[in-house]
Amino acid sequence: MKNKQFIVGPVELYQETRDVYQKDFTYFRTPEFGEIVKSSLKKLGQLIGNTCPNSMIYLTASGTAGMEAVVENCTNKNDKCLVINGGTFGRRFCELLEYHNIKFSSIDLEWNEPLTKMHLEKYTNKGYTMLFVNLHETSTGQLYDIEMLSNFAKENNLLLVVDAISTFLADNYDMNKYGIDITIISSQKGLCLSPGISFVSFSTRMLEKIKNNAIPASMYFDFKDYLKNIERGQTPYTPAVCIMYELQDMLELIEKEGGIEARLDFIKAKCEYFRKKAAEIGFKIPDYPLSNMLTPIIFEDISAYDVIQVLKDKYNIFVNPCGGKLADVLLRVSHIGNTSIADIDDLIEKMQLAIKEVKEAQCVKQ
């Protein structure tokens, strides 16, 4: 039986992406490869709403490295940062800032607590300089209100850093429109590529700050070096060449299929189909705002974790568990990757069977 993946990433690859490996790859230190990189980053910039030339770099490393490199290169000892901490990824920004000795406060949310204006107001006019947010907190599925965050950042003159890793190519996103200073995305989520590359895009004022900042603690992640090299479509060190070919192909595929709107519509259609079916059979979905990337389902009488195990062991279907105290309470179904409406029908059917099985096992135990 073939694996079916409804996980947040690395997602199931499209056949087109797998076929890229049949092509010849060019040596990366050639102008030809540089042109491929420049053209791809330009297109990617258009998709995230930042069309300034040479304003995006890429790192051969997973998304967390993008987050850490941003902390190292884009903050300094004079900064006072504010972090929206609504789960695993918000906490990661806190951990990174602490690790690098940068002053910060965090707005800590309960897992089912929506972020509101009231949370932010407490921090008005308190000398903060930067706001860090994982726009879609993938660990709970909460999608924060970018307009609210953007207004707050503007009113308080904060540099706005957005980890858009799990919202990009699932929900609308526009760096320019919302005055976002940094966007971090990575290859294995909405872009549906192999894991291993993160992309970081900068506003003009952030580029200026990087230029004036001291050299970061890590030589490998020195953004000044990446920014200089990217003018020729190059990187200081060997990149994941194969993933850049996957990217080139994926950007062409998105164009061919009708552009970003068509891609977003497709994800939305899968998401709405799943949620409608889920509601029909009585699945409980949280009532905080959600991304189209992901649907969390709440379990009250049986363990979500047990259901996930049955889906995996018996049906080769993978959905995401949650960590820590949410392990038994939530499971998460992703709507990105190479999955179809027919796959969702199958998933719903197998979820019902798995739930039945877990319930029966529980009766026997009692």
Ligand SMILES: *Cc1c(COP(=O)(O)O)cnc(C)c1O
């Ligand atoms: C997946 C993800 C990351 C990156 O995690 P890596 O395992 O380092 O790739 C960061 N932020 C969010 C919100 C994510 O969903």
